[in-house]
Amino acid sequence: MREIAYEEIVKAVRDIIVYSACNLPADALKAMQDAYENEKSPVSREVLKQLLDNAQIASSESRPLCQDTGLAVFFVKVGADVRVIGGLLKDAINEGTEKGYKEGYLRASTCHPFSRANLKDTVGYNLPAIIHFDIVEGDKIDIEYAAKGGGSENVSRARVFAPAAGKEGVIQFVKECISDAGPNPCPPLTVGVGIGGTFERAAISSKHALFRTIGSVNEDPEMAELEETIKTELNKLGIGTMGMGGTQTVLAVHIEANPCHIASLPVSVNVQCHSSRHTHITL
Amino acid sequence: MSQTYHLTTPLSDETVAQLKSGDIVYLSGTIYTARDAAHKRLVDLLDAGKELPFDIKGAVIYFVGPTPPKPGDPIGSAGPTTSYRMDSYSPRLIAEGLKGMIGKGKRNKDVTDACQEYKAVYFGATGGAGALLGKQIKSAEVIAYEELGPEAIRKLEVVDFPVTVINDAYGQDLYQIGRAQYEVK
Numbered sequence: 204m205r206e207i208a209y210e211e212i213v214k215a216v217r218d219i220i221v222y223s224a225c226n227l228p229a230d231a232l233k234a235m236q237d238a239y240e241n242e243k244s245p246v247s248r249e250v251l252k253q254l255l256d257n258a259q260i261a262s263s264e265s266r267p268l269c270q271d272t273g274l275a276v277f278f279v280k281v282g283a284d285v286r287v288i289g290g291l292l293k294d295a296i297n298e299g300t301e302k303g304y305k306e307g308y309l310r311a312s313t314c315h316p317f318s319r320a321n322l323k324d325t326v327g328y329n330l331p332a333i334i335h336f337d338i339v340e341g342d343k344i345d346i347e348y349a350a351k352g353g354g355s356e357n358v359s360r361a362r363v364f365a366p367a368a369g370k371e372g373v374i375q376f377v378k379e380c381i382s383d384a385g386p387n388p389c390p391p392l393t394v395g396v397g398i399g400g401t402f403e404r405a406a407i408s409s410k411h412a413l414f415r416t417i418g419s420v421n422e423d424p425e426m427a428e429l430e431e432t433i434k435t436e437l438n439k440l441g442i443g444t445m446g447m448g449g450t451q452t453v454l455a456v457h458i459e460a461n462p463c464h465i466a467s468l469p470v471s472v473n474v475q476c477h478s479s480r481h482t483h484i485t486l
Numbered sequence: 487m488s489q490t491y492h493l494t495t496p497l498s499d500e501t502v503a504q505l506k507s508g509d510i511v512y513l514s515g516t517i518y519t520a521r522d523a524a525h526k527r528l529v530d531l532l533d534a535g536k537e538l539p540f541d542i543k544g545a546v547i548y549f550v551g552p553t554p555p556k557p558g559d560p561i562g563s564a565g566p567t568t569s570y571r572m573d574s575y576s577p578r579l580i581a582e583g584l585k586g587m588i589g590k591g592k593r594n595k596d597v598t599d600a601c602q603e604y605k606a607v608y609f610g611a612t613g614g615a616g617a618l619l620g621k622q623i624k625s626a627e628v629i630a631y632e633e634l635g636p637e638a639i640r641k642l643e644v645v646d647f648p649v650t651v652i653n654d655a656y657g658q659d660l661y662q663i664g665r666a667q668y669e670v671k
């Protein structure tokens with residue numbers, strides 16, 4: 204049984220949080236540069252230029268890319284042959300999150316759902332983190348992290364269709380979601396689509412789909428084709444960068460599909476703004 | 487065609503009247519920050535017949551919840567938040583003399599109607615350009631509701647803060663105009 208110190212996890216989580224807030228990952232930066240090259244609208248091109256400049260300033264001056272530094276979302280795969288010494292893995296991730304947000308001068312954005320009281324002095328600074336655990340073979344701890352902003356989360360949707368809806372139903376559902384959202388979620392977007400499973404599995408899959416490298420091809424050829432079809436449809440909407448009108452509304456569509464009940468076709472759409480701050484480490 | 491203006495706050499009716507959807511504006515002077523929670527309190531004050539914590543006549547409100555400043559900086563990253571959450575409060579403030587709002591995303595008809603009736607504009611700033619926009623803010627001071635943290639009301643001094651007119655005082659909407667040009671039916 205391999206052992207990892209609690210403090211090592213705290214430090215690793217703290218470090219990826221501070222770094223991710225100020226440095227757009229290579230895949231997102233490349234996708235934005237491509238959008239700038241391909242955009243037909245001069246207004247959207249101008250805004251894309253501003254966003255590329257923003258990424259440059261954020262990185263060189265260690266300033267957060269966006270004031271919405273998000274809720275901290277983690278997908279954690281824990282090897283069956285590793286254990287944490289000195290505390291619980293969940294606590295280490297939360298402690299690293301609090302340290303990262305505090306020491307990186309990032310925004311504390313968690314609050315009570317009704318009173319809206321900020322939780323920074325009660326529960327903790329930007330706590331709790333949203334953590335999805337899985338147990339796998341091996342002796343490593345694999346951590347995928349993303350800072351998830353509120354604007355794009357607010358336009359996300361889930362629905363359980365009857366099986367007859369089929370692929371066409373899925374395409375229309377995603378299209379309606381992005382069309383209605385318009386400028387609000389800060390396009391150009393990455394669109395995560397969770398298909399199948401149960402109601403909550405579809406939602407979690409749509410979130411996890413956003414962690415995939417932008418520009419990577421789905422391993423399932425049928426889903427890869429559906430991703431391209433949906434992307435083409437979404438880019439016909441004309442929304443453009445920040446809704447100013449244009450041809451580059453969506454950077455990528457990522458699908459995660461699961462087996463589902465014979466009676467259902469659950470579909471979830473989770474939307475990611477252009478500031479796709481995600482990263483991946485293995486301990 | 488779209489015009490470019492350099493304007494200083496507060497804004498007059500005459501200034502607002504010349505602005506059209508799609509115009510680019512570089513704003514300088516004092517602007518105030520407020521998000522949902524602060525807007526609710528402002529409207530509650532008006533309902534109670536009390537004074538607002540700043541002069542609303544000709545004022546510009548920026549919908550933003552900045553990151554904390556690093557030591558030596560006036561403010562952290564400070565891009566716009568999504569504006570629809572302020573839709574239920576903005577018309578009341580426009581009727582009291584608010585002339586400009588800065589945010590991102592769509593406004594509802596109540597807001598755009600109020601912009602026409604009382605001569606006000608809604609500006610869009612680039613969402614997600616928080617590092618770049620934060621640098622145009624030269625000073626920041628919390629003037630009300632400090633306990634709201636990032637949602638407190640701040641008085642900001644800005645220089646050449648870049649915004650685009652989304653909704654003008656004539657009922658035009660840049661989001662509709664821009665999208666219609668590129669939509670493939």
